[in-house]
Amino acid sequence: MSLKKNAFYAQSGGVTAVINASACGVIETARKHKSKIGKLYAGRNGIIGALTEDMIDTGKESTKAIAALRHTPGGAFGSARYKLKSLEENRAEYERLIEVFRAHNIGYFFYNGGGDSADTCYKVSQLSKELGFPVQAIHVPKTVDNDLPITDTCPGFGSVAKYIAVSTQEAALDVASMARTSTKVFVLEVMGRHAGWIAAAGGLAGQTRNDAPHIILFPEVPFNKNAFLKRVKECVRDNEYCVVIVSEGAAYKDGTFLADAGTTDAFGHKQLGGVAQVVAQMVRDELGFKYHYALADYLQRSARHIASKTDVEQAYAVGKAAVEMALAGANSVMPAIIRKSDKPYKWTIEKAPLSRVANKEKMMPKRFITKDGFGITAACRRYLEPLIKGEDYPPYKDGLPKYVTLKGVSVTKKLKTDFVV
């Protein structure tokens, strides 16, 4: 077995428009350091690929294909919603990971994800030492939820933010021009079950109280039906229309999600309509306004065609930094984006210890939400604006983006044992 260690990279959780840009950063940087890093393997379907010894040899991909990852959304190697349990509950999983790493001489573990993967990363680095096969575990930040601590923002968020701000601006122009005889109230449902970062980004579409979006419903602000309806009514009176952004996590004071209306259809099935529909119907029933609603769902987090240039650059940079930190001997850290100034936006990348990242959620600060609970403050705007700045268009052919599909050549298995996940 060579002295030179191999590396393993995996994508975790919901994918984004730029997680592959981080993969690109990791792979291109590793390729520049072939004297120190041997093979770079990627988990097929994330960490499951490590547990089941189902890995992709990134070395079989061309320079051009790897470069194209920078502008390709989704997770090129497959991602997974698979949370490793705690060490106490399922030590076997961690031991299996180390077993696979040992079998393939993997000394570097780059895990690209959110809070859960930071936690896994942290545990792997701890346990690997204990088991006598030390692995340098580096967490590469990613999450559209923007809820990781320390880092100024999470790669993936800036692009969703841009998509939602642009879409809000565009749909608002549509609604405004038709309001005289058609739709008065338009509701856009956005992601964010716990934190309202994405909903807040929609607020960038307007500058004043009379600009769309007129109302933002944050998960952080308990829903007050009367206050909401009053504001809708005023808004239609003053502007002839009203644009509402609602976070999927918007909830009543007692914690019940608005989307969880408790209704069932004629067959007794639980009604699974989204929160936009619930809010829109409420407006119609109580105020009689014609409505439309949109549910961007996966469109928002995969919209690479309108990615934020800042976001793409940061996504690449954290991937690159992860490899450089590993080569400099770091372990159990995350490359964090540190803001140096708002305007112009300046940032650097620094090491954040995983012990301070794992299992911590960064919520929207109260000072980012206006007193009435329906909008964003100047401070929030100052924070968000640089994150959506710049365009980074993918190349097109025949009207469609040229996104890459990798060959995904499997690494030959070395272990005799199967592992069922």
Add this chain to the structure above:
Amino acid sequence: MSLKKNAFYAQSGGVTAVINASACGVIETARKHKSKIGKLYAGRNGIIGALTEDMIDTGKESTKAIAALRHTPGGAFGSARYKLKSLEENRAEYERLIEVFRAHNIGYFFYNGGGDSADTCYKVSQLSKELGFPVQAIHVPKTVDNDLPITDTCPGFGSVAKYIAVSTQEAALDVASMARTSTKVFVLEVMGRHAGWIAAAGGLAGQTRNDAPHIILFPEVPFNKNAFLKRVKECVRDNEYCVVIVSEGAAYKDGTFLADAGTTDAFGHKQLGGVAQVVAQMVRDELGFKYHYALADYLQRSARHIASKTDVEQAYAVGKAAVEMALAGANSVMPAIIRKSDKPYKWTIEKAPLSRVANKEKMMPKRFITKDGFGITAACRRYLEPLIKGEDYPPYKDGLPKYVTLKGVSVTKKLKTDFVV
């Protein structure tokens, strides 16, 4: 009163990402012919602006603002869903139009819309002659539904088509990368109550049977639940995931819309969920697959950020041609786009008589839909591909498109009478 006639322009029906590009074509071309066309007025909120004598003087807008219309979505002057009744039913409305035109010396009427506005345009040209104030009425084609006859395509459609094709491609990458542990079936609902043109455009995202979208549900094809579920099951078996595009107009054999599930919520309100939700829930109930669905709604028809260059050029060209045709003495016509070749796509603009345009809908030909009813044929692809070709990005500032808002200076009223619409 000057010998030189003034002109009137109005936007009608649902707006699009490029209807303002047509307005730009009309206004810029009229400005080039100031010796022949006097003032160019626009109806505030479409034809309602003419009926109520509420017009905007486009002459008060700067050259720069008018140029910016080319890249601004929505309807810059306001549009309306307001169909003039037949001459027999409401002759007073037509007479009022002519009265306003006469008062403002309007000899050119440019009406930018779909089938209904073509009909109005036609009637105005007929009646104005009869009433002794001849108006040259030119219909400027627009509709995301792509259902006007004679013209190769309708400005507005190409950009929705591109948005849906790109969004499908992107969301499919997302779903594919997560399918191992998360969503298996993704449903995207698109516009098109009568014709499946927009749904068909989603088909451009994939090339083979195993590419997404795997299933398209057209309004033209009666929904067969068993065949649909069978195909979903096979698709998940073969690809681990399945992407479905459903037209809002998808219906059962007896004509009942899928969306009209006849269900009511706990309060007895009619359930207004979209068709995507109905289809997704069907998949879950019958096959047990985890699903997600998206409803692009207005986002699709206002997405100027990803407009088709071909579409923008055609939208501008029909506006320009409308004015040129009027100046050449034409009346009761529509500038129609005539396809000369598929690849490279070549087209010209020719006059189509409104008598042949009004009240005719162009449906998807049968040969554009595959035998199983779930996909598009090579012929359909050959037709659609050029329409989404090319990108025409708007300018950006601070991460957001710089869309223009016009001053909208009102024209002084000349009539003493009010008209209630």
